[in-house]
Amino acid sequence: MTLKDGWNGRFYEDFQVGDVYRHPLGRTVTEADNTWFTLLTMNTNQMHFNGEYAAKSEFGKPLVVSTLTVAIAVGQSVIDTTQNAFANLGWEDIKLPHPVFAGDTLFSESIVLDKRESSSRPHAGIVTIRTRTLNQDGDEVCTFRRTFYVYKRGAEPLNDLFPEAKKPLTLEAEEERA
Numbered sequence: 001m002t003l004k005d006g007w008n009g010r011f012y013e014d015f016q017v018g019d020v021y022r023h024p025l026g027r028t029v030t031e032a033d034n035t036w037f038t039l040l041t042m043n044t045n046q047m048h049f050n051g052e053y054a055a056k057s058e059f060g061k062p063l064v065v066s067t068l069t070v071a072i073a074v075g076q077s078v079i080d081t082t083q084n085a086f087a088n089l090g091w092e093d094i095k096l097p098h099p100v101f102a103g104d105t106l107f108s109e110s111i112v113l114d115k116r117e118s119s120s121r122p123h124a125g126i127v128t129i130r131t132r133t134l135n136q137d138g139d140e141v142c143t144f145r146r147t148f149y150v151y152k153r154g155a156e157p158l159n160d161l162f163p164e165a166k167k168p169l170t171l172e173a174e175e176e177r178a
Contacts, residue, residue: 009083011153012125015115021080022109027072029064031102037068064100069142073133076108077146081129085148086157089126094144098135105136113145123155 038048046053047063054062070091082088100106114128127150133142151157167173 007079007083010080010150011084011155012115012127012150013153015112015125015127015150017112017114019112020109021077021111023076023080023107025076025079026105026107027076028105029068029072029100029102031062034062034064034068034102037071038065041065041067043067059099059101061101064102064104066096066100066142069096069100069106069133070094070144072106073108073131073142073144074146076106076133077110077129077131081110081127081131081146082148082150085150086124087149089147089149092145092147094142096142098139098141100135100141104141106133106141107136108133108142118149121149123157124149124151126150 035049043065045065047057047059048054048065049062051062054060108131110129110131112127112129116126118124118126126147128145128147130143130145132140135141
């Protein structure tokens with residue numbers, strides 16, 4: 001039996017300035033996503049949830065709340081950039097150059113802008129990326145810079161997190177179940 005670890009994300013050592021990560025999962029935004037996020041965040045701007053109100057705007061329909069667009073972009077980037085991060089240090093230069101509507105599918109990619117060793121945490125480094133999000137037509141709908149702390153490979157807090165099973169997972173055990 002060979003134990004194969006799943007994708008564990010990138011560590012500080014894996015980041016190189018100039019590398020671009022195309023995040024693998026696209027996400028179609030639904031009306032329910034927009035309504036729930038608007039309600040969850042207590043956003044009372046009717047442009048996001050009142051179809052009659054939005055119909056009278058230049059867009060003719062409700063806009064997806066911008067903070068949901070940012071949240072999806074950040075979420076899409078985690079698998080490639082911050083799977084092993086332990087703190088965001090800041091978001092800067094957030095821009096939303098094109099509207100997002102229910103039914104749009106969002107895709108994100110990030111470029112590594114900077115990295116440096118942490119002077120106060122020898123088990124980590126600081127990485128800065130720019131993430132941009134495109135809709136299905138290739139329009140840029142969101143862009144921002146994000147800086148975060150990320151663990152170095154072998155950092156103590158990451159060791160031995162998976163619990164030891166009382167019974168091993170083997171083909172023989174599976175055959176006994178059948």
